[in-house]
Amino acid sequence: MADRFPFLCLLHISMLLSGRGRSVSAFSLDDTEQDTERPHLTDCVSRDLETFNCWWTAGNFQNLSEPGALKLFYQMTSLSREWKECPHYLSLNECHFSRNYTKIWYPYCIELHSPEDNITYSHKCFSVENIVKPDPPVALNWTILNVSLSGLHFDILLNWEPPRSASTDIGWMSLSYQVQYRRRNASQWDMLDLESGTQQSVYGLRTDQEYEFRVRCKMRTYSKFGEFSNTILVHVHQIPSKETSFLVPLILIFGVVGLAILLILFSQQQRLMVILLPPVPAPKIKGIDPELFKKGNRDELNSILSSQHMYKPNMFPEDSWVEFIELDVDEAAEKGDGSDTQRLLGLRQLGSSHTLCIKDDDSGRASCYDPDLAADAEILLTATLLPPAHKDKASADPPLTTWSGLSSASPGIPLQIQPPAHTHPNHTPIWANMDFYAQVSDVTPTGTVVLSPGQPPSSMLERAEKEENKKNGIKQDRKDDYEENMKELLNFQMLVVSPDGGYTTESCARSLSSEISPNQGSCQTLVSPSVENQRDQGLFPSSAHAVEEYQSPHLLTKAPLSAQVMSDYTVVQEVDSQHSLLLNPTCPPLVQQPNPPKHLPTLTTMVPMTQGYLTPELLGNLNP
Amino acid sequence: MGQLLGKPLAKSIVLLNKVFIVNKADAFENQRLFNNAVIRVQVLHQLAAKMITDFEESLYPDDRRALSKIFPLSHCISDSIEAPTGKDETQKSSVLRLLRTSSRLIESWEYPSQTFSTVYTITEKLTDLKVGVNVLIRGYLDGQPSMDDNDSLPLPFEDFYLSLDDGNLSKSYRLLACFRKDMHRVETFLRMANCRRSPEANCTL
Numbered sequence: 166m167a168d169r170f171p172f173l174c175l176l177h178i179s180m181l182l183s184g185r186g187r188s189v190s191a192f193s194l195d196d197t198e199q200d201t202e203r204p205h206l207t208d209c210v211s212r213d214l215e216t217f218n219c220w221w222t223a224g225n226f227q228n229l230s231e232p233g234a235l236k237l238f239y240q241m242t243s244l245s246r247e248w249k250e251c252p253h254y255l256s257l258n259e260c261h262f263s264r265n266y267t268k269i270w271y272p273y274c275i276e277l278h279s280p281e282d283n284i285t286y287s288h289k290c291f292s293v294e295n296i297v298k299p300d301p302p303v304a305l306n307w308t309i310l311n312v313s314l315s316g317l318h319f320d321i322l323l324n325w326e327p328p329r330s331a332s333t334d335i336g337w338m339s340l341s342y343q344v345q346y347r348r349r350n351a352s353q354w355d356m357l358d359l360e361s362g363t364q365q366s367v368y369g370l371r372t373d374q375e376y377e378f379r380v381r382c383k384m385r386t387y388s389k390f391g392e393f394s395n396t397i398l399v400h401v402h403q404i405p406s407k408e409t410s411f412l413v414p415l416i417l418i419f420g421v422v423g424l425a426i427l428l429i430l431f432s433q434q435q436r437l438m439v440i441l442l443p444p445v446p447a448p449k450i451k452g453i454d455p456e457l458f459k460k461g462n463r464d465e466l467n468s469i470l471s472s473q474h475m476y477k478p479n480m481f482p483e484d485s486w487v488e489f490i491e492l493d494v495d496e497a498a499e500k501g502d503g504s505d506t507q508r509l510l511g512l513r514q515l516g517s518s519h520t521l522c523i524k525d526d527d528s529g530r531a532s533c534y535d536p537d538l539a540a541d542a543e544i545l546l547t548a549t550l551l552p553p554a555h556k557d558k559a560s561a562d563p564p565l566t567t568w569s570g571l572s573s574a575s576p577g578i579p580l581q582i583q584p585p586a587h588t589h590p591n592h593t594p595i596w597a598n599m600d601f602y603a604q605v606s607d608v609t610p611t612g613t614v615v616l617s618p619g620q621p622p623s624s625m626l627e628r629a630e631k632e633e634n635k636k637n638g639i640k641q642d643r644k645d646d647y648e649e650n651m652k653e654l655l656n657f658q659m660l661v662v663s664p665d666g667g668y669t670t671e672s673c674a675r676s677l678s679s680e681i682s683p684n685q686g687s688c689q690t691l692v693s694p695s696v697e698n699q700r701d702q703g704l705f706p707s708s709a710h711a712v713e714e715y716q717s718p719h720l721l722t723k724a725p726l727s728a729q730v731m732s733d734y735t736v737v738q739e740v741d742s743q744h745s746l747l748l749n750p751t752c753p754p755l756v757q758q759p760n761p762p763k764h765l766p767t768l769t770t771m772v773p774m775t776q777g778y779l780t781p782e783l784l785g786n787l788n789p
Numbered sequence: 790m791g792q793l794l795g796k797p798l799a800k801s802i803v804l805l806n807k808v809f810i811v812n813k814a815d816a817f818e819n820q821r822l823f824n825n826a827v828i829r830v831q832v833l834h835q836l837a838a839k840m841i842t843d844f845e846e847s848l849y850p851d852d853r854r855a856l857s858k859i860f861p862l863s864h865c866i867s868d869s870i871e872a873p874t875g876k877d878e879t880q881k882s883s884v885l886r887l888l889r890t891s892s893r894l895i896e897s898w899e900y901p902s903q904t905f906s907t908v909y910t911i912t913e914k915l916t917d918l919k920v921g922v923n924v925l926i927r928g929y930l931d932g933q934p935s936m937d938d939n940d941s942l943p944l945p946f947e948d949f950y951l952s953l954d955d956g957n958l959s960k961s962y963r964l965l966a967c968f969r970k971d972m973h974r975v976e977t978f979l980r981m982a983n984c985r986r987s988p989e990a991n992c993t994l
Binding site: 292335 | 831834835838864868872874875876877879970973974976977980981983984985992
């Protein structure tokens with residue numbers, strides 16, 4: 166076994182390498198040992214699935230090469246176990262099984278036997294359909310399908326006929342064909358895919374080149390190919406086609422046109438560059454000389470730019486504790502007669518469902534709070550806003566207790582006021598007829614009013630003091646910045662500044678703008694010493710004309726209020742739960758504060774606010 | 790006289806024409822069914838060839854040698870079914886006989902094919918083909934009493950294989966080889982029957 170092993174390995178390797186061409190049937194399974202020295206059966210083949218032949222060789226055994234020395238026996242194992250001799254010896258080494266002795270789809274076993282020695286040299290078993298190698302196709306022929314435009318390539322249609330022995334016309338055998346071709350005298354054949362029909366198109370052949378074609382066939386789903394057909398020659402002469410004559414002049418024309426375009430491009434380069442790549446214009450503002458940006462000072466720039474309505478200096482301080490005041494337009498419209506305070510407090514409407522409820526959209530503000538409490542809150546708040554001069558006209562206690570109640574309120578909860586026992590809600594306080602003021606620094610286009618701690622002159626003095634303290638390191642940060650901003654604000658803002666630089670009332674402002682003679686005695690202006698100082702220091706523009714210039718564009722606003730003129734003073738209607746002040750700008754009476762307190766009033770100390778203004782600190786102290 | 794003959798004659802002519810037309814429609818439908826059956830069995834035959842090829846390629850050389858030794862595949866389930874064994878015999882068999890044989894062969898594989906891989910859905914294809922062939926058989930039996938031959942039923946699947954002394958590998962190989970052989974037979978029978986019935990069945994392919 167060991168000596169036969171390498172041979173068997175080689176055989177198996179060769180079988181594996183042969184790939185799909187390898188026989189599928191049992192006959193491919195290597196049965197007996199193949200020794201070329203000894204007599205053995207070489208092959209058994211059927212051509213037409215009706216008969217088959219077997220060949221053998223005696224090998225090197227010369228004595229067995231005589232006729233009759235070796236005999237072939239066969240056995241049809243499914244029918245009987247009897248061994249029969251070859252029905253017909255065609256030649257010395259060939260046995261033919263005719264139709265009478267051939268049964269398809271039956272297993273056969275063939276032996277090579279030497280009767281003298283009684284030795285069986287070889288043994289094969291198979292079924293006839295597995296050993297079929299069909300005859301080659303006949304009548305190979307070809308026709309030209311088409312020739313390419315260039316005349317260099319052509320396609321042909323190859324056709325043939327199946328072998329007669331296959332009896333395909335009655336459906337006995339079904340064949341698959343394989344076409345092979347090569348250039349004449351080439352070494353290798355190119356093969357095309359299997360074709361079940363009797364014709365095949367071949368594409369991409371070159372003209373003026375000779376080709377050889379041949380076809381072979383096999384049974385469909387089986388693996389043994391038959392012999393090749395005759396080789397035919399295919400040759401097509403190149404025809405000088407008309408299309409080639411078109412190409413050269415076409416190329417020439419295109420070349421000339423291209424050259425012309427290039428020449429034009431080079432000659433008109435500059436103009437084309439302007440057309441294709443226009444220069445980018447430099448930035449420019451109408452009416453402004455760019456040189457001014459390089460040399461002019463800031464004031465001039467600001468004046469010019471602000472007149473362009475494009476640029477506004479930073480008018481809104483960035484401190485967050487400057488609250489925007491929300492103006493409740495509907496409430497203002499609904500209120501009828503009566504003083505502002507009365508309207509503010511809604512004292513006439515206490516019994517009814519008054520409209521102090523803020524119309525709530527999705528702003529998140531608390532809408533309605535308890536009217537009774539609210540009324541109390543308002544009453545008490547306004548009580549605290551009273552200037553000290555009016556204090557004796559109202560009960561002094563409520564403010565104290567009120568603010569304590571307020572200061573202890575927790576965030577988010579509407580103001581919970583503990584009404585003092587001695588407050589009579591139905592009693593209209595005397596000071597209800599009074600109005601309270603805060604300074605408006607700006608009104609935004611949407612109608613919100615910016616309150617400033619911009620103060621009557623006394624508080625300005627305080628600020629000056631604070632600034633000095635700042636140098637000592639007292640922490641005043643943002644407030645001081647705000648003061649700085651406010652100083653500049655005074656220069657440019659919408660403050661109605663009288664030509665003298667003092668504060669004036671709204672009616673005065675109206676009179677100023679409309680040139681109506683001011684009412685007697687009601688229009689007085691406060692002269693702010695600090696303002697005067699600033700003026701002297703040149704913070705204000707030197708010319709009064711400039712001031713009036715400032716006035717005119719800013720006095721008219723788009724505030725939805727009834728008053729078209731913005732006023733410095735406005736009335737605090739109420740403080741709602743979110744600590745925004747509701748204002749009602751009306752013409753306030755004059756307020757004079759000759760002697761400001763030296764220190765800042767705080768809620769906790771219960772010193773009422775100076776002059777009825779709500780300073781930012783107080784406002785901040787409202788927040789618990 | 791002429792009138793007496795005229796009416797029944799006309800009626801019979803009309804009837805004959807009707808039968809002729811009906812037969813033509815039936816013949817066309819029959820042809821279509823036959824073509825269908827041939828195509829289906831060709832698919833089955835190709836699947837069988839693929840299965841046995843894959844099996845042989847997956848064998849180790851030792852196993853391959855061992856299988857060659859146990860060959861001949863002398864025992865198939867379908868050995869008991871009578872069928873033509875050559876071209877002449879098939880040519881001489883009637884279409885009906887060929888159809889019947891095919892139907893029997895197909896039926897004998899319906900159960901054993903369940904051991905094949907379900908990827909190929911052999912059993913379903915066999916069942917469909919059997920139904921189609923039976924329809925063709927019924928078409929041929931119109932007006933003729935069906936003469937069931939007394940073929941002995943093939944042995945049950947399990948018993949047949951239990952009687953053999955085979956290992957698992959050889960059992961599988963035997964099953965695949967028998968199936969492939971039977972599919973080739975059915976394909977040949979049906980194709981020859983189809984070509985005989987209608988010359989336009991493209992039999993020269």
